[in-house]
Amino acid sequence: MNKMKYLALLVMGPTLAFGGQESHVKNENMTKTDVHEEIYISKITDVTTPISKAKESFPLNFTQDVSKKFSTPNWQSAGDHGVFVNLNIPKFINVDIAMPTHDIRNLKRAINPDLKEITFTQEDGSETPKLEEYLGNDYNRVQAIIMAHKGKVVFEAYPGMNPSDFHVWMSASKTTVGTLCVLLESEGKMDLDKSIPFYAPELKGTAWDKVSVKNALNMASGLDLEETTAAFSDPNSWIEKFFASLFSQKEGGQWLDVLKNVQAIDGEEPGERFRYSTAITQALTMAIEGATGQTYKDVFNEKVWSKLGVQNQFMVGLTSDGTAVGGGLVNTTIEDALKYAMMFTPSWNVVSEQRVITPKVLERIRTLGDPAAYVGSEEEAYSLEWTGEKAERNSAQWDHIWADGGMFKHGNMHQGIYTDPERDFAAFVFSTSPNERSDKMPGYMRAVAKKVAGK
Structure with missing residues (x-):
C-alpha cells in the first residue's frame, strides 16, 4: 500500500461536524467495528465515473445526500461525495474571503502539443504512461492541471472540472503559511x-x-x-x-x-x-496572527493576493471559533492558483506589478530546511516514489526541494503545486483521488519543466 499522508483522518476516526451537522464522536468504549458502523463512506461509482461528469450539475437528490451525510472521513475518502465537497467547500465549511483588488492579468497561451507525450522514469526504472494517457485514465481522478513556462501557459487539461470552478488546495495551502513567515521575517516582523x-x-x-x-x-x-x-x-x-x-x-x-x-x-x-x-x-x-495583529486571511491578502492580477476571490476555511485553517483549506480557481505559483518564478511580473518573492526571500524559503532531518523521512520516500528523483530536503512548509531548486508541495487527494524558478516554470493540479493510489503528477510536472527549459 502506498504510504499515506492525510489532512485529516479518513476511515478510522470520528464523524466530524461542519455547518451544524451532527457529530458522531467515539467514546472510549467504542470498538473499531462500531466506528465503521457510525460513518458513511461514499464509494466511487458511475455518479463521478468518468470524472468528466463532475463538469456538469449534480442531481439534486445527490447533493442533498452529500449534505446529509457530510463528515470529514467521508469527504476525504475521495469517493463521489468527496468530488462534490472539493468543488463546493463553502457549502460545508465557513470561509473567510479576500476579493480581487487589481486589474485581471489574463495569462497568454503558448500550448505545446508535444507535452501530452511526456513520460518520466520511475523509481523502479520503468517508464510511466504518456501524460495524456495518465490524465485520460479515470483511475487517477485528476480534475485539472495547468502549467506555465516563461509566463505563458504551455499545457492545461480539465478532465474533471471546469476552468472557472473553485477547488480546495488541501495541504498545498501550507506553502502560503511558510511564505508569510519568511516575508514577515524579511520585514523584521518575525524572528x-x-x-x-x-x-x-x-x-x-x-x-x-x-x-x-x-x-x-x-x-x-x-x-x-x-x-x-x-x-x-x-x-x-x-x-x-x-x-x-x-x-x-x-x-x-x-x-x-x-x-x-x-x-x-x-x-x-x-x-x-x-x-x-x-x-x-x-x-x-496562530504565530502569524500574533505577530501582525491581523487574521491570516488579511495578512495573506495584504502581502500576496492583493498583489496578483487574479480573476476571483481567495477563500480559506475556518474552525468553529473563526480561526483560519491555513494549512489545508485554501480554495480558489486553478488559474488563480497558478498565478500564485508564478510569483516564485522570474515571470512574476506577468501576474504582478510588485516582486513579492524577491531572490533573497526565495533563497530563504528553499534553504531553510536541514537535509539531515529529511533523510529517512516519509517525505523523502514520497519524492522518489512520485517523481523518480530523491529530493534534497523539505523547507518552509514545502515537502520537496531538489538540488536544482525545483519545489513541490503535495495535498490530500493529490493536489499539488510545483514551482521551478531556475527553469521559469510553475504548475498546479487539482484532483480527488484516494490517497492509497500513487500520485505521479509531481513527476509529470517536473518532467515538463525540464522539457520546456531544455535541461
Missing part, C-alpha cells in the same frame, strides 16, 4: 529563532515553548504529533483528537486545548527530525 509561543502566547507553558518558528516551518518540532498511518488507526492518538476538535462545530474551539496538550518526544530535540503534521501549520497560523 524565526523565537519560539512559537513568543508570537502565539496562548501556547505558553506547553511543549511548544521549545519549538522555534524555524523548526516548525521545517516540520521538525520534536513533538508527538506526526501524521502516520499508525496514529490515524488509533482512536486515542493525539492527532486524531486534534483533527476531531479542529473541525468540529460543536467543540467550540477546543482544538486549542488539544494543541496545548501535545507532548514532546523523549530523546528528540526540535530540529532533529522531519515529522509532518497539519497541527504544526495551525500553530504557525
Whole structure:
C-alpha cells in the first residue's frame, strides 16, 4: 500500500461536524467495528465515473445526500461525495474571503502539443504512461492541471472540472503559511529563532515553548504529533483528537486545548527530525496572527493576493471559533492558483506589478530546511516514489526541494503545486483521488519543466 499522508483522518476516526451537522464522536468504549458502523463512506461509482461528469450539475437528490451525510472521513475518502465537497467547500465549511483588488492579468497561451507525450522514469526504472494517457485514465481522478513556462501557459487539461470552478488546495495551502513567515521575517516582523509561543502566547507553558518558528516551518518540532498511518488507526492518538476538535462545530474551539496538550518526544530535540503534521501549520497560523495583529486571511491578502492580477476571490476555511485553517483549506480557481505559483518564478511580473518573492526571500524559503532531518523521512520516500528523483530536503512548509531548486508541495487527494524558478516554470493540479493510489503528477510536472527549459 502506498504510504499515506492525510489532512485529516479518513476511515478510522470520528464523524466530524461542519455547518451544524451532527457529530458522531467515539467514546472510549467504542470498538473499531462500531466506528465503521457510525460513518458513511461514499464509494466511487458511475455518479463521478468518468470524472468528466463532475463538469456538469449534480442531481439534486445527490447533493442533498452529500449534505446529509457530510463528515470529514467521508469527504476525504475521495469517493463521489468527496468530488462534490472539493468543488463546493463553502457549502460545508465557513470561509473567510479576500476579493480581487487589481486589474485581471489574463495569462497568454503558448500550448505545446508535444507535452501530452511526456513520460518520466520511475523509481523502479520503468517508464510511466504518456501524460495524456495518465490524465485520460479515470483511475487517477485528476480534475485539472495547468502549467506555465516563461509566463505563458504551455499545457492545461480539465478532465474533471471546469476552468472557472473553485477547488480546495488541501495541504498545498501550507506553502502560503511558510511564505508569510519568511516575508514577515524579511520585514523584521518575525524572528524565526523565537519560539512559537513568543508570537502565539496562548501556547505558553506547553511543549511548544521549545519549538522555534524555524523548526516548525521545517516540520521538525520534536513533538508527538506526526501524521502516520499508525496514529490515524488509533482512536486515542493525539492527532486524531486534534483533527476531531479542529473541525468540529460543536467543540467550540477546543482544538486549542488539544494543541496545548501535545507532548514532546523523549530523546528528540526540535530540529532533529522531519515529522509532518497539519497541527504544526495551525500553530504557525496562530504565530502569524500574533505577530501582525491581523487574521491570516488579511495578512495573506495584504502581502500576496492583493498583489496578483487574479480573476476571483481567495477563500480559506475556518474552525468553529473563526480561526483560519491555513494549512489545508485554501480554495480558489486553478488559474488563480497558478498565478500564485508564478510569483516564485522570474515571470512574476506577468501576474504582478510588485516582486513579492524577491531572490533573497526565495533563497530563504528553499534553504531553510536541514537535509539531515529529511533523510529517512516519509517525505523523502514520497519524492522518489512520485517523481523518480530523491529530493534534497523539505523547507518552509514545502515537502520537496531538489538540488536544482525545483519545489513541490503535495495535498490530500493529490493536489499539488510545483514551482521551478531556475527553469521559469510553475504548475498546479487539482484532483480527488484516494490517497492509497500513487500520485505521479509531481513527476509529470517536473518532467515538463525540464522539457520546456531544455535541461
